[in-house]
Amino acid sequence: xxxxxxxxxxVTRPGAAPGAPPAxxxxxxxxxxxxxxxxGLVGESGCGKSLTALAVMALLPAGLRAGGSVLLDGEDxxxxxxxxxxxxxxxxxAMVFQEPMTALNPVRTIGDQVAEGPRHHLGLSRRAAxxxxxxxxxxxxxxxxxxxxxxxxxxxSGGQRQRAVxxxxxxxxxxxxxxxxxxxxxxxxxxxxxxxxxxxxVTDEGLALLMISHDLGVVAETARDMAVMYAGRIVETGPTAxxxxxxRHPYTAGLMAARPQHDRGRPGQPLAAIPGVVPPPGARPPxxxxxxxxxxxxxxxxxxxxxxxxxxGRHRAxxxxxxxxxx
Amino acid sequence: MAWFxxxxxxxxxxxxxxxxxxxFGVLEVLPGxxxxxxxxxxxxEDTLAALRESMGLDQPALxxxxxxxxDLLRGRFADSLTxxxxxxxxxxxxxxxxxxxxxLSLTLAVALALPLGVLAAARRGRITDTAIMGASQIGIAxxxxxxxxxxxxxxxxxxxxxxxxxxxxxxxxxxxxxxxLLMPAVALALPQAAxxxxxxxxxxxxxxxxxxxxxxxxxxxxxxxxxWRHGLRNAMIPVVTIMGLQFSFLLAGTIIIENVFNLPGVGxxxxxxxxxxxxxxxxxxxxxxxxxxxxxxFLVDLSYALLxxxxxxxxxxxxxxxG
Numbered sequence: 001x002x003x004x005x006x007x008x009x010x011v012t013r014p015g016a017a018p019g020a021p022p023a024x025x026x027x028x029x030x031x032x033x034x035x036x037x038x039x040g041l042v043g044e045s046g047c048g049k050s051l052t053a054l055a056v057m058a059l060l061p062a063g064l065r066a067g068g069s070v071l072l073d074g075e076d077x078x079x080x081x082x083x084x085x086x087x088x089x090x091x092x093x094a095m096v097f098q099e100p101m102t103a104l105n106p107v108r109t110i111g112d113q114v115a116e117g118p119r120h121h122l123g124l125s126r127r128a129a130x131x132x133x134x135x136x137x138x139x140x141x142x143x144x145x146x147x148x149x150x151x152x153x154x155x156x157s158g159g160q161r162q163r164a165v166x167x168x169x170x171x172x173x174x175x176x177x178x179x180x181x182x183x184x185x186x187x188x189x190x191x192x193x194x195x196x197x198x199x200x201x202v203t204d205e206g207l208a209l210l211m212i213s214h215d216l217g218v219v220a221e222t223a224r225d226m227a228v229m230y231a232g233r234i235v236e237t238g239p240t241a242x243x244x245x246x247x248r249h250p251y252t253a254g255l256m257a258a259r260p261q262h263d264r265g266r267p268g269q270p271l272a273a274i275p276g277v278v279p280p281p282g283a284r285p286p287x288x289x290x291x292x293x294x295x296x297x298x299x300x301x302x303x304x305x306x307x308x309x310x311x312x313g314r315h316r317a318x319x320x321x322x323x324x325x326x327x
Numbered sequence: 328m329a330w331f332x333x334x335x336x337x338x339x340x341x342x343x344x345x346x347x348x349x350x351f352g353v354l355e356v357l358p359g360x361x362x363x364x365x366x367x368x369x370x371x372e373d374t375l376a377a378l379r380e381s382m383g384l385d386q387p388a389l390x391x392x393x394x395x396x397x398d399l400l401r402g403r404f405a406d407s408l409t410x411x412x413x414x415x416x417x418x419x420x421x422x423x424x425x426x427x428x429x430x431l432s433l434t435l436a437v438a439l440a441l442p443l444g445v446l447a448a449a450r451r452g453r454i455t456d457t458a459i460m461g462a463s464q465i466g467i468a469x470x471x472x473x474x475x476x477x478x479x480x481x482x483x484x485x486x487x488x489x490x491x492x493x494x495x496x497x498x499x500x501x502x503x504x505x506x507x508l509l510m511p512a513v514a515l516a517l518p519q520a521a522x523x524x525x526x527x528x529x530x531x532x533x534x535x536x537x538x539x540x541x542x543x544x545x546x547x548x549x550x551x552x553x554x555w556r557h558g559l560r561n562a563m564i565p566v567v568t569i570m571g572l573q574f575s576f577l578l579a580g581t582i583i584i585e586n587v588f589n590l591p592g593v594g595x596x597x598x599x600x601x602x603x604x605x606x607x608x609x610x611x612x613x614x615x616x617x618x619x620x621x622x623x624x625f626l627v628d629l630s631y632a633l634l635x636x637x638x639x640x641x642x643x644x645x646x647x648x649x650g
Contacts, residue, residue: 059544082549090547097545102538105557107635116556117546152636168546 001074003208004033004056004176008068011051011060011232013281023282025051025064027232035175038202038209040219040240042255043229046278049212050098052229053178056210057095058085072176091121094169096198098181100161104153110164111137111149117171133171140167141197159190163197170201177202178210183218195221216259220244228252231278231289238315246325248317250294288320296321331638335628339621346617350610351392361408364604399614405607409600414611417596424494425581425592428508428515432577435516436523437570443520444527444566449554451532459524466521471580475514475587482510492589511588515580519573526569530562537561564634571627575620 009029012022026048033039041049055066058077070077072093077085097103105113115133118124124132134144140163142149153161162182169177179198183191199222202209211222219226219240226243228236228251236249247253254274276293279285288306291297298321306318362378363370379385383394398405404414447459483491489510495503534540535558543553582594589595593612600608632638 057545059541086547086549088547089545095545097538097542099538103542105539105543105561106637107560108557113542116543116548120547154637165542168542172547 002032002071003035003037003073004031004210005071005074006031006052006056006068007071009052009055009070010067011048011055012065012067014063014065022065024284025232025281026055026066027284028068029229029232029234031227031234031237033176033208033210035208036202036206037225038211038223040223040226041210041212041229042214042216042219042226044214044255044278047229048232049214049229050180051232053095053180053210053212056176056178057089057093059089087121090117090169090174091172092174093176093178094172094174095178095180096162096166096169096182098184100158100165100185103165104161106153109150109152110142110156110167111151114149114164114167114171117168121172133167136167136171137164140164140170140201141193142167157190158186159194162186162190162194166194166197166201170205170207173205175208176210177207178212180212181214182211184213184215191218198222216244216255228255231284232281233289233318235290235319236315236317242315246323248315248322248325249290249319250296250321250323251290252317253323254293288318296323331632332629335625339625342621343614343618346621347396347614348392350613350617351388351395354606354610355388359604359606361604361606365408395610399611404611407600407608408605409603409608410605414608417608418593418612418615421591421593421596423497424508424590425585425594427504428512428581428585428590428592429574429577431505431508431512432515432519433570433574435512436520436573439516439520440523440527441566444524445531445554445559445562447524447528448531448535449551456528460528463521463524466517466524469518471514471518472583472587474517475511475584478510478514479588492587494590494592507588507590511584511590514587515577515584519577519580522573523566523569527562527566530565531558534558534562560634564631567627567630567634571624574623578616578619 007030009026010024011026012024014022029048029052031039031041031052041052043049051060051064054060056070056072056077058070058080060066066078068078072088077088080088104110111130111133114136115124115126115129118132119126119129122129122132130149134149137147137149138144142160142163147156147160153164156164162185166182177198182198183194186194195218198209198211201207202222209222211219213219223240225238226240227234228243228249230251236243236247236252243252244256247256251274254272257272258274274293279289279292285291285302287300287302287304288294288297291301294301301320304320306320360375360379361382362375362384366375366378376385383391386394395405402415404418406412407414407417410417443459443463447456450456479491482489490507492507494507497504531554535554537558539557540553543557544550548556578594581592582598584590585592585594586598593616597609597612597616599605600612
């Protein structure tokens with residue numbers, strides 16, 4: 001049994017006017033993640049990556065409704081009681097957020113913020129939780145001798161703060177770690193070190209990793225499998241190496257072409273960009289949501305929905321006219 | 328932190344200087360001759376001149392200002408024009424009434440507003456929230472003197488639980504003193520509490536949307552635990568600011584309320600002094616009130632530093648929140 005099994009997850013926002021149909025933000029998202037596995041989730045801003053993560057944590061913004069099922073160890077999180085969810089969050093599943101500047105409480109010390117989870121979940125005494133927090137901070141590279149656990153977040157650099165956020169996430173030894181764009185807000189050198197840290201933790205502690213990023217490079221480095229999201233749907237899944245070597249969905253191919261690469265193209269030449277923008281929820285066409293931006297689209301694409309099929313293992317694309325693999 | 332304190336202390340000193348200059352200047356340009364007031368309109372011109380000289384009124388204004396401030400700083404108060412005793416002797420027994428009154432109403436206002444504001448925010452959009460916001464709207468609309476009169480009608484005239492007014496003095500016992508202050512304190516506190524409730528609610532609502540609240544929830548804290556442990560202290564900063572500002576309204580309110588309840592407090596003293604043209608009392612009491620407000624706002628600034636470590640450690644702008 002997979003550790004995390006997301007089946008046909010939909011998230012809807014109630015219609016603006018009474019009686020108006022609810023706008024789907026996520027539409028039939030299915031993903032699986034095995035114990036100790038690593039799954040990358042990529043896509044442009046606004047395609048629903050973070051929303052998927054928040055739905056798994058059962059921390060969707062107020063007013064949004066989730067349908068389908070999210071199974072963690074076979075237990076459906078969408079129907080679990082709030083009490084049960086509080087026991088699972090931080091203990092079995094944990095999340096690292098994008099913005100280390102705002103994800104920490106500015107008026108409490110980092111040691112305090114890391115110790116809170118262990119006190120809550122592991123029933124540690126104040127003193128024991130403090131010791132535990134020191135050990136966890138040391139583990140994520142915040143050596144208590146150099147960066148005091150009594151520091152406040154404002155005294156830390158962006159990278160150090162993100163390490164503290166990671167320490168909070170892994171403090172109780174969760175089985176699932178969701179990292180939502182954990183390096184986006186950091187400078188390039190720090191990005192590499194934070195990614196290394198996450199990979200270390202995943203290997204050492206046997207965590208399963210759901211790595212969310214708009215950066216294909218990050219996913220290539222961290223995740224064995226990947227899924228590409230577009231406009232609230234999964235458009236392509238498969239082993240990362242195969243998807244990146246031979247993308248089958250034109251959107252994935254477009255994302256790869258849009259990457260700035262020093263070994264391709266000439267200086268001064270504009271980067272390849274996918275024309276157009278992601279259609280907003282509620283304005284998505286009946287067929288393939290990417291059709292309006294796709295060079296390969298025909299009448300079929302605009303009218304008939306495409307399904308990505310079952311997730312996991314095999315390389316699949318939700319496309320009527322997939323890109324042919326290079327001969 | 329030290330620099331922060333020095334800056335605030337300097338600002339306080341400048342405020343007091345400006346307030347004393349303003350009070351002195353206004354009383355200087357207002358018509359009215361203290362000597363004429365004491366001796367009456369039928370006094371002879373040479374008697375008036377002699378009195379003016381003995382009161383120092385023939386000295387230049389700047390000199391009189393400096394003498395006044397110098398004396399105040401050394402704790403020496405001039406004599407009241409109507410009572411012929413130093414202002415300090417009038418002031419002290421009245422402070423023993425107004426001080427406890429202000430403290431009691433501030434305590435009541437905070438004790439009401441904080442729980443109600445937090446509750447309204449936590450139950451946003453539900454019936455509890457609507458009820459609390461409705462009640463606070465009424466509280467803001469009701470003037471405190473009218474509320475005072477209603478309280479007297481209910482608790483003193485109909486129910487006869489509390490005295491209608493007057494103050495027995497602290498010698499009569501703590502209970503009797505507090506009983507006399509209770510209704511005026513409630514009348515002062517309710518409109519303040521109404522405003523503070525709304526400020527607390529919006530501060531808590533803002534904090535509820537912060538990223539670190541989501542981090543707290545992702546740790547496994549319940550909504551209530553996250554609010555209690557991570558939200559409140561952050562929400563307190565705007566609330567404390569408004570509390571400080573409200574304190575000056577509270578002092579102004581005591582002038583009216585002490586007259587409604589016939590309390591021998593500072594407010595009543597200044598009210599009487601104005602109607603009797605006792606300018607010596609007016610200027611000393613007004614400067615004292617200004618100093619009180621200044622000191623309270625200084626304390627508010629200090630409390631920011633206690634609440635927010637970024638101020639305590641003198642963090643530069645930009646290392647705080649953004650994005």
